[in-house]
Amino acid sequence: KNEVEQSPQNLTAQEGEFITINCSYSVGISALHWLQQHPGGGIVSLFMLSSGKKKHGRLIATINIQEKHSSLHITASHPRDSAVYICAVSQGGSEKLVFGKGTKLTVNP
Amino acid sequence: DAGVTQSPTHLIKTRGQQVTLRCSPKSGHDTVSWYQQALGQGPQFIFQYYEEEERQRGNFPDRFSGHQFPNYSSELNVNALLLGDSALYLCASIDAGTSPFGEQFFGPGTRLTVL
Numbered sequence: 001k002n003e004v005e006q007s008p009q010n011l012t013a014q015e016g017e018f019i020t021i022n023c024s025y026s027v028g029i030s031a032l033h034w035l036q037q038h039p040g041g042g043i044v045s046l047f048m049l050s051s052g053k054k055k056h057g058r059l060i061a062t063i064n065i066q067e068k069h070s071s072l073h074i075t076a077s078h079p080r081d082s083a084v085y086i087c088a089v090s091q092g093g094s095e096k097l098v099f100g101k102g103t104k105l106t107v108n109p
Numbered sequence: 110d111a112g113v114t115q116s117p118t119h120l121i122k123t124r125g126q127q128v129t130l131r132c133s134p135k136s137g138h139d140t141v142s143w144y145q146q147a148l149g150q151g152p153q154f155i156f157q158y159y160e161e162e163e164r165q166r167g168n169f170p171d172r173f174s175g176h177q178f179p180n181y182s183s184e185l186n187v188n189a190l191l192l193g194d195s196a197l198y199l200c201a202s203i204d205a206g207t208s209p210f211g212e213q214f215f216g217p218g219t220r221l222t223v224l
Contacts, residue, residue: 033212040217041217041218041220042217042218043199043215043218045213095140095157096154097152098154101151102151
């Protein structure tokens with residue numbers, strides 16, 4: 001079993017829909033990261049959080065430390081949101097990231 | 110600020126050859142991590158360099174080696190290439206002063222194809 005599990009693996013939505021991507025982890029962590037990867041490979045950090053909730057524009061990330069679960073929400077989704085969204089955790093003071101396999105999001109106009 | 114840069118962008122090699130990939134970290138960042146991302150998978154940690162030394166290593170064979178220079182730039186070397194080494198190789202830099210919660214900045218990656 002992977003240390004970081006994401007669901008769903010693939011997600012197709014219509015423009016304007018509310019999107020939720022889930023991440024569960026089985027190890028102790030110092031922080032959880034949500035990242036975005038576009039075709040071609042470049043990875044951009046969206047959020048880094050260790051508790052509670054963070055919001056940036058239409059993106060919201062939450063984490064429940066007790067349940068070892070995090071969610072990434074996208075409100076009013078847009079075709080430009082189409083990308084792979086990856087959850088990763090850093091453990092116990094180490095900056096090494098352990099990644100999930102990613103969720104491929106396609107938003108259709 | 111140029112951010113994290115990697116070279117080359119793409120590379121094609123044949124089995125048994127050796128390859129060197131390069132990474133320049135974001136300005137002010139002193140820690141560099143390397144990751145391998147196979148098609149359809151999440152990145153896997155290879156190793157991390159700090160103060161010119163390998164600080165941490167993932168589950169990769171000794172064919173994978175690295176180096177960090179005094180200007181914090183880094184190289185990843187892979188010897189005796191196998192078909193399975195075909196992947197996107199990502200470099201990420203961190204400002205160790207913000208450890209352990211430092212945000213990681215990723216380069217665009219080098220796509221290695223082994224034929």
